[in-house]
Amino acid sequence: MRRLLDRAVAASSNGIVITDPKVPDNPIVYVNPAFEKISGYTSEEVRGRNCRFLQGDYRDQPALDELREALREERECRVVLRNYRKDGTSFWNELYVSPVHDEEGRLTNFVGVQNDISERRRIEEVLRESEERFRAIFEHAAVGAAQVGIDGRWLRVNRRLGEIVGYEPEELLGMTFQDITHPDDLDEDLARVRRMLEGELQTYTIEKRYLRKGGPEVWVNLTVSLVRGSSGEPAYFIAVVEDISERKKTEEERDLLLVREQLARSEAVEARRRLALLAAAGPALSASLDYEKTLEGITRLLVPELADWCLLDIVEDNGSLNQLAAAHAEEEKEDLLRMLREHRQFREGDPGSTAEVLRTGQSVLLSDLPYPTFYERALEGEHLEIILRLGPRSLMCVPLVARGRTLGAITLVSSNPDRRYDEEDLLLVEDLAYRCALAADNARLYRDRSEIARVLQKSLLPPHLPEIP
Numbered sequence: 001m002r003r004l005l006d007r008a009v010a011a012s013s014n015g016i017v018i019t020d021p022k023v024p025d026n027p028i029v030y031v032n033p034a035f036e037k038i039s040g041y042t043s044e045e046v047r048g049r050n051c052r053f054l055q056g057d058y059r060d061q062p063a064l065d066e067l068r069e070a071l072r073e074e075r076e077c078r079v080v081l082r083n084y085r086k087d088g089t090s091f092w093n094e095l096y097v098s099p100v101h102d103e104e105g106r107l108t109n110f111v112g113v114q115n116d117i118s119e120r121r122r123i124e125e126v127l128r129e130s131e132e133r134f135r136a137i138f139e140h141a142a143v144g145a146a147q148v149g150i151d152g153r154w155l156r157v158n159r160r161l162g163e164i165v166g167y168e169p170e171e172l173l174g175m176t177f178q179d180i181t182h183p184d185d186l187d188e189d190l191a192r193v194r195r196m197l198e199g200e201l202q203t204y205t206i207e208k209r210y211l212r213k214g215g216p217e218v219w220v221n222l223t224v225s226l227v228r229g230s231s232g233e234p235a236y237f238i239a240v241v242e243d244i245s246e247r248k249k250t251e252e253e254r255d256l257l258l259v260r261e262q263l264a265r266s267e268a269v270e271a272r273r274r275l276a277l278l279a280a281a282g283p284a285l286s287a288s289l290d291y292e293k294t295l296e297g298i299t300r301l302l303v304p305e306l307a308d309w310c311l312l313d314i315v316e317d318n319g320s321l322n323q324l325a326a327a328h329a330e331e332e333k334e335d336l337l338r339m340l341r342e343h344r345q346f347r348e349g350d351p352g353s354t355a356e357v358l359r360t361g362q363s364v365l366l367s368d369l370p371y372p373t374f375y376e377r378a379l380e381g382e383h384l385e386i387i388l389r390l391g392p393r394s395l396m397c398v399p400l401v402a403r404g405r406t407l408g409a410i411t412l413v414s415s416n417p418d419r420r421y422d423e424e425d426l427l428l429v430e431d432l433a434y435r436c437a438l439a440a441d442n443a444r445l446y447r448d449r450s451e452i453a454r455v456l457q458k459s460l461l462p463p464h465l466p467e468i469p
Contacts, residue, residue: 015039015114017051021107025050026071029109038093038116040086051112054093056084067097074099074107080117091118144220144241150197150234152176164220164243166213177239182209182217189222196226197234202361205404207244219244223404257431277305277428294443296325298410298436304329306429307412309337309390313354314400314408314440321354324408336386343383354409357397361406363430364397367420391415396426398433402441410436 015035019026027048036042039054052059063079070077076098083093094115102108138145144161146154154172162169165180181189185208192204203225209217223240299310312325323344326337344354357364375387394414400407410433414421 015112015116017046017112017114019051019110019112021071021110026110035114038085038091038114039083045086054083055081056090058082058084058090067095070097071110074101091116092121093117144239144243146172146239146241148177148224148237148239150236152178152193155236161241164212164218164241165210166215171213180210180213182211185209192224193237196224196237202226203404210241221403257434277301277432290443292324294439295436298432299325299327302410302412302429302432303327306425308415309333309413311337311340311354311411311413312408313411315358315406321358321408333390336390339382340386340390343386354397354411357399357409358406361399361401363399363426364395365421365423365426366395367422369393369395393417394419394421396421396429398426398429400433400437400440402434402437405441407437407440407444 012032013034015038016030016032017028017035018030020029027050028046031041031043031046035046039046046053055061055064061081063081066077067079067081076096078094078096081093081095082090084090094117096113096115098111098113099107100109100111139158141158141160144164145158146161147156149155153176157169157172159169162172165172167175167180178186178190185206188206189208192201192206195201196204203223205221205223207219207221209219212218221242221244225238227235227238229235295312295314299312303310307329309328310326311323314322314324316322323341326334326341328334328337369392372388372391375384379387390413392413392415395411397409397411399409410429412421412429
């Protein structure tokens, strides 16, 4: 049993250190290999020394007082300390210390279990900075923004919203959105709110009128999302309000996206590659007002830069799903993508399915697909053969959302076992998908308005022109 325990301690991924308090200065008597890996010190270098040497010159940490008190009182404690490796680099050490007593209750040793939580602390710092950026963006956004209660009360509004509707933010906090909505637009707005609360909608966008204080009504583009609590109950709405008379929405969104990209990229080389791709997307998106050609061009832009193959699906006006474009890094395999189109079923349970993304409006990231045994259980016949020949290893599926409406989804797949998609990749594709969706939606609007203009022009002409003598 003793041998088994020794092997377990040696194999632990946590650093383990044992000290002897019976000897002056409570020296280290044992460290496991994980401790050596975390600290960079060998067992021989640390044995006989007090653990405080890991603190370097940073010995005013508040947690040290708690640790010293626990050692004096011979009780367990858990603290987080900044320690230093042998090479001088710092790391955050989550330390759990427990006393060991013999059968007569006398203290024989202290056992410390170390966990390097530097990455967790880094993530916490990133989240904190992200929250601060959100507050700054909320307060200083060039569009109106608000938190709205389930009953319609304004809970929090920014300066720009007050400018749009002509009220001071403090005045709005004593009102509801119903109070300033034009009577002719209120029923439609409330109907969508009810559908959102019932779970039928994730978000909605409408053009409506607000009754501006002391002036004429103002037309706005309103996008509303529902925020739910941890147990799933509706908590509040997030509303984004844009005065559509200014027509600056696209430029402002692009600026915000660029800021987001710059903040999200930590490595300069990776940032240049991603920004270059975004720059290339601009001309591709603006090259044509034919949205089908625009979207087909995007698949060529993404392959092979971000994917070995790519599928782009569009929701048609009748609600059906159409695989509008597909591209493969190997030209001879594009026939496989066309064949795959005949077998795709868009079921809810499909891994990373377009149906799931369209239903939830949320991206799907599958960094490591269970190739190939998973597909052998789930598929058969020609469908299975096509998938095995395409060899998917990692997948992202991202919705194409513009002005609160889901237009379709884009799926990027890596067949290279050395390329696994991560959150950074997903952020980039979501940015591109958003731009792509806006371009496609603008192209659709252009097409629809052109058709309306053509029909109106035709209707204004008489069926037969009179003959001119």
